[in-house]
Amino acid sequence: MRYLLSASALLIALVLYGALFPAVWQNREQVRSEIPAGYIIPSKFSRILALGNQGLLADFLFLKTATFVGGRGGAGQSLNEDDWRFVTSSLDVVTDLDPYFVDPYILAEGLLAWDAGKPDEANKLLAKGMEYRTSDWRLPFYIGFNYFYFLGDYPSASDYIMQAAQLPGSPGYLMTLASRLAYYGGKTKTALLFLKEMLADTEDPLLKKRLEKRLLAFEGAVLIEGALESFHESQARWPESLSELVTSGVLKKMPPEPYGGEWLFNKKGRVFSTSKFADTLQTNPTPSE
Amino acid sequence: MRAVFALAVITFKEGIRNRSLFGIVLLALFLFGLNIMVAGFFMRDVGKVTVDMNLSALSFAGLLLVFFVGVNLMAKDIDRKTIHLVLSKPISRAQYIWGKYLGIQFFLVVSLSLLFVFSCMTVVLLLSLYPNYFGGFSWVQFVVACFFVLVKFSVLTAIVVFFSAITTSSLITLIFSFASYIAGVTIEEVVFYLKSEFASQEQMISEGLRHFIAVVSYLLPNFSVFDYTLEAAHGLTIESSRMLLSVGYGVVYSCILLSLASVIFARREFN
């Protein structure tokens, strides 16, 4: 009798648990999506608080940051300025706690430079990484890329890529790329080449996806730029609108804009998009002109 | 029922007279003092820092209370065979489990309430020192967050009682409970990471791992459910439905653990 009683009590509790469990987790998901990013204890303190487990704390913080961004991304929410500040300071703390940990640098490049439109912040972190991971060619390469791609500073870009080219394991094309950059500056074709090489070298699936999308956009831009050029050559004027390229038969059909924006062009024959080739952010600087 | 309370009372007394309690209270007082001292270092948002530090101090003290005093209150009984004496009285095994749990729980409530009073004094002091920098602060949220610290440790106590009931030594209980705590605090991050965009593109994460984590998330308590620090720190409104869910989750989870502990304990042999 007693056993029956306690067994049925346990059963009721289990059923209740089964009912509560999804509700609680759903509630958590909602709460997590609403809460501000929160607060990161500066590394000066967290170093001490970690009680000798700085590496572990760095891992945990990194995971937390990645989850935060990933969770927002998955929910289709964009991150606001505060959120990005959280990500920046969190990655800063992670790299303070364990400056040799390479993942946060990669994430910094992927998120801060690409998504947040903060290539400066990314470069700051990457420069910190260069002090410690002295033989890792990726860090100067990323800095160079940021200078080239986001900031339009070709001499600096060429400098850093040269540095990267001298480090072991770096891909062979870096040397040519550096000199090309120094010479030509930023033509979309150069960027296309750069992206293709980067894509071939990337294993991180998320970054790969982003790069592929960007590549698609650039290929579109290069295609339109080519059409513009031949239009300009044959007609000795720029078209009124890009649709004129199609109607005049120079371009078979307008390539898709993977970011969902509208193609634009200027009177130097360069092509842009209203989306500025960005997923989430408004403040993304215009790709180098 | 009388036997359960009798056992709870002696468990409580045994715990409250433990000298480690003084050490833990002193440590908490030190943390509160530290809070008062460092509050001046922050330019704005003193209120937020105060709430953070107070809740962390409470949490830390609670953790020490459970692991240094709570574990001993039950596991030592079995270690040192006092349980032979207790069980020779007309007390059933299930009554023993619930009595011990209630006793430790009562001990936790009293010692955390004491610390809560100190914590409130710190907040009052800082409020009077920096009245302009307590923008988002609200007592209601602060009290709610403190209450959920207690709820969190009630669940942890149930875990301690559970492991005490199935293991033979207090050290093993301590290790298992601590591991459960760490896992319970981090499980949410892991689960949501797996759900996030990043993980879905990571081929390394196999289906097996996903299923494993799903099962683990059922077994372990999700301690983040009881974390209201952020709301208290920024004075954000807390929905009552969320509080209800959190309390319900804690109570049901603890009840399941204790019932299971009773069932296993009833079959156990004491040498």
Added chain:
Amino acid sequence: MDEIQLCAVSKTYNPGLFKKKVNAVKDLSLEIASGEVFGLIGPNGAGKSTTIRMLLGLIRPDSGSILFRGKALTEQDIRSEIGYLPENPYLYDHLNLRELLRFCGRSSQLSVEQIVHRSQELLAKLDLLEAQKRPLRTFSKGMLQRAGICFALLHDPSIVIFDEPMSGLDPIGRKMVFDLVMELKQQGKTIFFCSHILSDVERLCDRICLISKGRLIKQFHRDDFLQSMSQAVFLEVTDIPEQHREKPLAMGVQIRQEGQGCLLAVPGENYFSVSAYLQEVGIEILGCRAEWVSLEDLFMQHVKEQEQ
């Protein structure tokens, strides 16, 4: 009806993986009558504590059954009839004796007045009145032992189980406990205890059971030792041939073969006639003894036999 009945109880321990199983108790059957003082003796590791733990339901026998008044040990009703004192009781460090006894009384469903009354009575008997407000961790070993006895007896159980009640006690404490057991016996309680101190067992018990390696070796009745209390004179003599035994037996003498010689229990009033007869038939008196047979002799003898 028997108060406690063990029917063919066996228990093996599994000390861990890849280790040999230990037979703690094997096929043990005992009956303890109501109002009896029953002593369980045996060398270390004989299975005494295992037996007691099975009686209390702390461990379950692998086979066989244990009955209290013909019923199985269902938890609550019979348990309030049992008082238990473990060997070297460890009590709660930070409680005092009064709180411990209050717990004991409340868990046994006594009223507050009963608890106060009973505990003062017991504390007085065991000389702990002054110590009742001190934390138990300040108690000496003997005091803890006595405190444990208070804890066991507070709810006035009709069956008392003592595991080494005399260990750690000074002579005064032993006397106290001894008197207490005698008093309990007079009140008609059933007492089950095991001890290494054979002289205590011998003086207190109605029946003694010797176990070794988990098996019952022999049960002795109090009468087996009774001569030690009577007015007889015990003589050690050389061997008495069969034909000379008739006359002493007629005079109330008991004869026991012991090695090469014999031990005689001679009633005091017949001492002279018996000794004259022995001289007459040429049997030498080697010496004089205080007791017929000591428990220690029996213990050694049986344990040795068992080992062979």
